[in-house]
Amino acid sequence: MYVAVKGGEKAIRNAHALFDEKRRGDVSVPEITPDQIREQLSFSVDRVMSEGSLYDPDLSALAIKQARGDLIEAIFLIRASRTTLPRYGSSKPLDTSKMKVERRISATYKDIPGGQILGATFDYQHRLLDFSLAEQKLPSESVDEIQGDEVLDDKIPRVLDILNNEGLIEPASMESDESTPPPDLTRDPLDFPATRSLRLQNLARADEGFLLALGYSTQRGYARNHGFAGEIRIGAVAVEFAPEELGFPIEIGEIIVSECEMINQFKGSKSAPPQFTRGYGLAFGQVERKVMSMALVDRALRADELGEEKIAPAQDEEFVLSHSDNVKATGFVEHLKLPHYVDFQAELELVRKMRATSQVMKEAAE
Amino acid sequence: MDDLTNKASLDGGFDDIPTESAGVFRAVLDAMSHPGTMQNQSTNLHPPAPLSPTCAAVILTLVDNDTPLWLAPELMGGNVVQYLKFHTGAALVENASDAAFAVFLASDIPDLNQFQTGTAEYPDRSATMIIQIDGHGDALPINLTGPGIEYKQEFSVPGLDGKFWRKVRSNNSKFPLGLDFVFCLPEGIAACPRSSAVMLEETV
Amino acid sequence: MNVSSTGYNFAYLNEQTKRMIRRALLKAVAIPGYQVPFASREMPMPYGWGTGGVQVTASILKPDDVLKVIDQGADDTTNAVSIRDFFKKTAGIATTEVTKDATIIQTRHRIPERELEANQILVFQVPIPEPLRFLEPRETETRKMHALEEYGLMHVKLYEDISRNGQIATTYAYPVLVEDRYVMDPSPVPKFDNPKMHEMAALQLFGAGREMRIYALPPFTRVKSLDFEDHPFEVQKWDEPCAICGTIGSYLDEVILDNSGNRMFCCSDTDHCRSELENAAEAAQ
Numbered sequence: 001m002y003v004a005v006k007g008g009e010k011a012i013r014n015a016h017a018l019f020d021e022k023r024r025g026d027v028s029v030p031e032i033t034p035d036q037i038r039e040q041l042s043f044s045v046d047r048v049m050s051e052g053s054l055y056d057p058d059l060s061a062l063a064i065k066q067a068r069g070d071l072i073e074a075i076f077l078i079r080a081s082r083t084t085l086p087r088y089g090s091s092k093p094l095d096t097s098k099m100k101v102e103r104r105i106s107a108t109y110k111d112i113p114g115g116q117i118l119g120a121t122f123d124y125q126h127r128l129l130d131f132s133l134a135e136q137k138l139p140s141e142s143v144d145e146i147q148g149d150e151v152l153d154d155k156i157p158r159v160l161d162i163l164n165n166e167g168l169i170e171p172a173s174m175e176s177d178e179s180t181p182p183p184d185l186t187r188d189p190l191d192f193p194a195t196r197s198l199r200l201q202n203l204a205r206a207d208e209g210f211l212l213a214l215g216y217s218t219q220r221g222y223a224r225n226h227g228f229a230g231e232i233r234i235g236a237v238a239v240e241f242a243p244e245e246l247g248f249p250i251e252i253g254e255i256i257v258s259e260c261e262m263i264n265q266f267k268g269s270k271s272a273p274p275q276f277t278r279g280y281g282l283a284f285g286q287v288e289r290k291v292m293s294m295a296l297v298d299r300a301l302r303a304d305e306l307g308e309e310k311i312a313p314a315q316d317e318e319f320v321l322s323h324s325d326n327v328k329a330t331g332f333v334e335h336l337k338l339p340h341y342v343d344f345q346a347e348l349e350l351v352r353k354m355r356a357t358s359q360v361m362k363e364a365a366e
Numbered sequence: 367m368d369d370l371t372n373k374a375s376l377d378g379g380f381d382d383i384p385t386e387s388a389g390v391f392r393a394v395l396d397a398m399s400h401p402g403t404m405q406n407q408s409t410n411l412h413p414p415a416p417l418s419p420t421c422a423a424v425i426l427t428l429v430d431n432d433t434p435l436w437l438a439p440e441l442m443g444g445n446v447v448q449y450l451k452f453h454t455g456a457a458l459v460e461n462a463s464d465a466a467f468a469v470f471l472a473s474d475i476p477d478l479n480q481f482q483t484g485t486a487e488y489p490d491r492s493a494t495m496i497i498q499i500d501g502h503g504d505a506l507p508i509n510l511t512g513p514g515i516e517y518k519q520e521f522s523v524p525g526l527d528g529k530f531w532r533k534v535r536s537n538n539s540k541f542p543l544g545l546d547f548v549f550c551l552p553e554g555i556a557a558c559p560r561s562s563a564v565m566l567e568e569t570v
Numbered sequence: 571m572n573v574s575s576t577g578y579n580f581a582y583l584n585e586q587t588k589r590m591i592r593r594a595l596l597k598a599v600a601i602p603g604y605q606v607p608f609a610s611r612e613m614p615m616p617y618g619w620g621t622g623g624v625q626v627t628a629s630i631l632k633p634d635d636v637l638k639v640i641d642q643g644a645d646d647t648t649n650a651v652s653i654r655d656f657f658k659k660t661a662g663i664a665t666t667e668v669t670k671d672a673t674i675i676q677t678r679h680r681i682p683e684r685e686l687e688a689n690q691i692l693v694f695q696v697p698i699p700e701p702l703r704f705l706e707p708r709e710t711e712t713r714k715m716h717a718l719e720e721y722g723l724m725h726v727k728l729y730e731d732i733s734r735n736g737q738i739a740t741t742y743a744y745p746v747l748v749e750d751r752y753v754m755d756p757s758p759v760p761k762f763d764n765p766k767m768h769e770m771a772a773l774q775l776f777g778a779g780r781e782m783r784i785y786a787l788p789p790f791t792r793v794k795s796l797d798f799e800d801h802p803f804e805v806q807k808w809d810e811p812c813a814i815c816g817t818i819g820s821y822l823d824e825v826i827l828d829n830s831g832n833r834m835f836c837c838s839d840t841d842h843c844r845s846e847l848e849n850a851a852e853a854a855q
Contacts, residue, residue, distance in 0.1 A: 009651050079612035086584055187432070187590075189607040189782035192710045318708055328780045331617025332697070338619060338649055342642045342679045342838055345824055346741035346760040349806055357736055384580035388632045391592050395630065398599045399773045399788045400688075428596075430589050466593075486717035490597040490606045513602045513749055514788035516769075542751060546600045559600035561749070561788075 023068045034061035046256075046285025047071055051326065052078030053186070053205050055255050055284050072207075076327045090181050092240040092249050096259050096282070098155055099235040103286075106159045107229040108263060114156035119234065121288075159231040160261050160278065169263065169276040192318055199301055199321060200294075204283045206324035208290045214314040215296035222312035223300045227279060230263040234286050258287050262295035269307045277306065378412035379453045380426060386410075390427040390555075394548060397557035402510040402521030406554040414445035421469065421498040421550040422449075428494075429467050431455035436465035436481075436493075438474060462493075469496045472503070472525035478533050481545055489542040492560075499523055499551045506531065509565040510558065512538075523549050523556070528566055535564040581628040581661040587611055591629040591784070595775065598786035603748030604716070605699050605783040613779065620653055621779030623676050623695035627657065630674065630691060630775070636664045638672035643680035643821065643838035650678070669841045679742075681763040683820045683842040686772035688789060694757040696778040699785065701745040701755040721753050724796065732801050741806070747794045754785065754793075761795065762805045762821050768793040812837045815846035 024031065038045055038061035048060040052075045060078060067073035103119025106112050163169040173196065183198040190202065203211060218225055236256050242249040260281040268274035279299025281291030300314035313319055323329065380386040386409070393405040413422035429435055435456040437447070450456060459465050462480035470476055475497075484492035503525030510519040537544045537560060544560030558564075579585065594608035613621040627637070639654040641647040645667040653676060654665050666672050669682045676693040686692060698704075702712040705723045715721065724745060731739045738744075744761035748754045756764055757776060767774065767787060774787040787793060797803035811818045813834040820842055822835040837843035 008646065012648055012651055076612070076616065080614040083587070083611040083613065084578060084582070084584060086586060185609075186611070187609045189609055191607070192708075318710065322709075327612060328617045331619060331621070332780055333618075334616060335618030335697070338678075339642050339647055340679070340758075341823055342760055342821070343742040343758050345822070345838075346762070346806060348824065350739060350741045354735055354737070354739070383585055385633050387585065387588075388580070388630075391588075392630060392632055395592075395595060395599065395773075398596050428589060428593060430586060432586075432590065433593070487713050488607075489601050489604060490594070492597075494596070513791040514599075516771075516790045542601045542604060544600075546596065561600055561602060 023066075032065060034058060034065055037061040037064050043286065044069075044071060044074075046287050047208060047290070048074045048078055049285050050283040050287050050290060051075045051205055051207065052082065054078050054082045072326050072330050076330070079327050087187070089241065089243075090184075091252075092242060094237045094239065094257065094282075096233065096237055096257070097158060099233055099237045099257075099259075100254075101156055101233055101235040102256075103235070104156060104231070104233040105229070106231045108159065109162075112159055112162075112231075156233075158261070160263065163230075163263070163276060167275070170266075170272075170278060172278065190321060192321075193304070194317060194321060196298075196302070196305075199317065200280065200282070200298060202321045202324055203281070203294045203297055206294070207326035207329070208287070208293070210324050210326070210329075211293035211297055212289060214300070214320065215293035217312065218296050218300050218314050223303070223308075223310075223315045225264045225266075225277075225279075225296075225299050227296050227299065228263040229292065230261045232258070232260045232288060232292065234258045234288065256285055258283055258285065258291045260288075260291040260295045262292070262299060264299045266306060277302070376449075376452055378414070378422075378449065380423075381410060386423075387427040390423045393555045394424060394427065394557065397548065397555045398546070398559050399514050400519075401512065401514050401558050401562040402519035402556065404551070404554050404556050414449050416443075416471070416498075417441060417446045417449070418498050418500065418550060418552065420552065420555060421496060424496055424548055424550055424555065425450060425467070425469060426453050428496075429454045429456045431457065433466035434459040434464050436460075436462050436468040438468075438470035438476060440471055440474060441469060465493050467494050467496060469498065472497055472499045472523065475530055475533075478537070478545060483537075483540060483543040483545060486543070489544075492543065493545055495545050495547045497526075497547060497549050499525060499549050501525075501552055503527075507567060510562045511565070512562040514559070515562070521556070521558075523551070531564050531566055534558060535566070538563050578660050580633070581631045581657065582614075583611070583625065583628045587625075588629045591625055594784045595626065595629065595786065598775070598784045599773070599788050601752075602787055602791050603752030603754040603785060605778075605785045607782055608784050610779045610782040615652065615656070617780035618697060619649060620676070620678060620695040622777030622781075622784070623678070623693050623779075624653060624656070624777075625779060626693050626775050626777035626784065627674060627676050628661070630693075631657065631661050631663060633661070633663060635673045636666050636671055638666050638669065638675045638841075639677075640675065640680060640682070640839075640841075641678040642823075643682075643842075644840040646840065667841055668845075669839075679758050679760075680821070680838060681759055681766045683837070683839045684845075685766075686770060688771045690772040692770075692772050692774045694759075694774065694776045696755065696757045696776045696783070697780075698743075699755055699776065699778040699781050699783040701743075701753050716752060719751065721747075724753060725798075728796060729798065732798070738797070738801065744803075745796050747796060748787065749792050750794075753796070754787075756793075760806060760821060761803075764793070764795045764803075765805065808835060810835055812843060812846075815843045816850065817842070817846045 038057050044064055045057050045060045048063055048071055049055055063074035063077040066077060101117055104117045160169060183195060185198060185201055236254045238251045239253050239255055240249040241252045262279035264277045264279055266275055266277040279295035281294030283290050297314055301317055303310045303315040390407060393407040397405045409419045409423040411419045411422045413419060433456060436459055463482055465481060468481055481493040484490060501524050505522035505524045506527050507520060507522040508531050510521055541560050546560055547558040549556045590609055594606045598606045610625060613624055615621060637657055639650045641650040657663055658665055669684045674691045678695040700712050702715055705727055706712050728738050742760045743755055743758040744764055746754050746756050746764060756767060769790045771789050773789055776785045795803040808822050812820060812822060814836045821838045823838045824833050824835055826833050
């Protein structure tokens with residue numbers, strides 16, 4: 001009888017073993033390898049790197065395999081692994097104007113210096129299931145031909161600089177110079193009000209779906225700020241680090257990032273004339289939807305700074321920043337699976353007692 | 367600097383950082399949780415003079431490159447600074463109000479008013495005083511009461527006089543703001559958090 | 571560096587992280603009941619499943635500690651088993667189910683029935699550390715309320731309960747006042763356990779990982795459950811003894827026995843139940 005309330009170590013072990021078996025699936029189908037995931041499911045890998053806050057395509061691919069394709073679970077695995085890594089310091093700010101661009105588009109001008117570079121994109125594809133993909137094909141060489149050998153300029157001008165030259169858009173803000181280390185919410189707990197750079201760090205790690213919904217809400221009138229995709233660029237940028245003993249920065253590698261600079265309306269205030277304002281998004285990998293949403297939310301969160309009335313969830317810093325992290329969110333939502341019978345027992349007693357009291361009161365009244 | 371002094375400041379740290387610093391931390395935690403009690407703590411550290419082994423153990427356990435450190439002038443001699451920089455990576459600050467930790471000797475107490483005592487919204491943003499006690503001088507007996515103490519705790523530290531304890535008493539009157547004190551004696555560690563009320567004999 | 575068989579540092583966390591948590595713990599002890607912000611890390615278990623408690627335990631563990639982990643008062647609930655295994659694996663420490671043998675007890679939702687001693691530390695897992703959160707969702711506001719000792723809202727809420735239901739309708743996570751200064755959330759322990767917090771001989775540490783807060787009650791700290799003169803604080807009582815060990819006065823879980831709703835009540839604290847049974851058996855001999 002007492003066994004009824006026992007969890008049982010054996011049951012847990014068996015559940016884990018069953019999970020491993022389910023992950024493998026039908027053994028007559030070849031096992032997927034992390035290499036295949038990294039090469040062929042690269043959008044999944046990029047999302048896990050970006051929200052896992054760790055640039056490591058191999059580990060992300062492994063995490064996706066281990067998580068049976070559950071990306072939030074894979075992000076969680078990456079975050080937990082990240083915890084064990086020591087911190088050597090902060091890199092120099094990335095210079096995305098020197099990006100080796102793979103894709104670069106602007107919605108605000110038909111043609112732009114440096115050109116519109118479509119790169120590999122879903123855009124303009126007809127979303128028709130391609131049944132030919134169901135079959136395994138031999139490696140082909142056609143991709144190389146498509147890619148061509150055109151060398152892109154190593155420094156492509158920014159679209160927003162063109163507007164800036166006319167004074168039509170606010171200058172990009174510089175909150176701090178390079179000598180002060182950037183705020184880091186993985187080292188200091190989030191504090192309100194947050195600075196814009198801290199907000200951006202939070203949004204860069206934030207759940208894509210959450211940002212997408214919030215960004216979408218600003219388009220539907222909840223803090224409407226009418227964004228234009230001024231420029232989206234995706235490509236490799238150099239990471240530079242200045243070890244204290246060297247005293248000068250050295251390049252330690254390259255990472256692929258996506259950057260979105262959104263151009264938004266601003267009616268002007270007592271002190272500022274009407275002009276365009278900026279929203280900014282940047283994250284690891286090719287995560288276009290994420291950085292566009294991020295830029296919309298960043299702009300909405302600048303309500304206080306721009307003297308706008310705060311009327312919508314996307315403008316509410318505490319609400320957005322406190323609920324954007326999917327590892328926290330999934331943990332706390334799913335913790336409702338844990339036993340709560342002690343608390344429930346307390347509530348059960350209370351409801352019984354209150355029902356008894358109300359019965360007595362009712363009888364007394366009759 | 368010659369090789370010998372250099373070596374002395376690079377050696378003399380914990381042999382096994384995770385387990386040894388865990389032991390030292392528990393002694394500090396016990397000391398802070400039971401104000402005015404001695405938590406015996408031996409250490410194999412060999413810091414350069416005049417830094418004592420107990421004091422070095424507490425610093426190496428709590429201080430790192432996230433915590434600005436203020437050192438008393440007596441400790442600013444080359445070897446101690448080099449030793450602490452190597453083993454903790456801490457940034458030394460001249461300005462006492464920038465310090466998260468301050469280290470000084472009982473024989474020369476600095477002006478305590480210059481250290482941060484926190485704010486009403488963040489009383490934790492305050493400095494911790496690490497005081498090296500070398501066992502010299504009279505030990506004025508005092509009594510402590512407050513959290514961590516069942517009734518009343520008798521306490522005395524060699525070299526700390528009525529003048530010092532009156533400052534600690536006024537520190538307590540600012541609670542929840544205030545400084546926390548860790549005393550590093552040759553035989554172990556004791557502490558007096560801001561929550562402890564100090565009663566001097568004259569007022570007992 | 572000491573690396574256990576898992577390839578991780580002693581007790582999983584790296585030393586830099588432990589130092590950060592240790593500094594927060596010392597501040598928490600120095601300011602009883604105040605929630606110290608700390609840079610909580612992602613752990614290999616999910617948020618809401620004890621990451622705060624796990625980080626506190628990992629930061630205070632010594633190799634010679636004996637660890638007990640309970641969830642709902644029991645050592646063998648799934649989450650307790652998982653956390654105990656985690657520390658066995660990453661710290662190589664001894665574990666126990668016997669309350670009196672443990673030096674550190676990590677708990678979710680209960681305080682052991684047996685009185686804890688001065689050489690023990692009780693580590694609570696906390697989901698929502700802010701007692702005022704359900705009255706005011708904004709951190710900026712609740713922080714001000716704590717700074718100004720402005721707790722009127724909480725009293726109003728409790729009093730509304732009384733006028734609506736004839737009693738205070740909070741049965742767990744029942745707010746307490748620490749040393750007449752800070753209102754504190756005791757974590758979701760049933761209010762039955764609140765009186766045990768008052769002047770407990772053991773150090774009590776509270777870790778909230780997702781919310782990034784640590785707070786503490788040093789030994790012998792005064793902890794008062796909020797109440798009113800005409801409605802004094804009361805704890806749950808059961809009319810019957812535990813169906814297994816026969817003890818009266820422990821917190822009882824209700825166990826449904828069959829589809830027709832028959833039930834029994836037995837101790838939530840499994841170690842207490844076991845030792846009461848043993849005592850009874852010895853007495854009978």
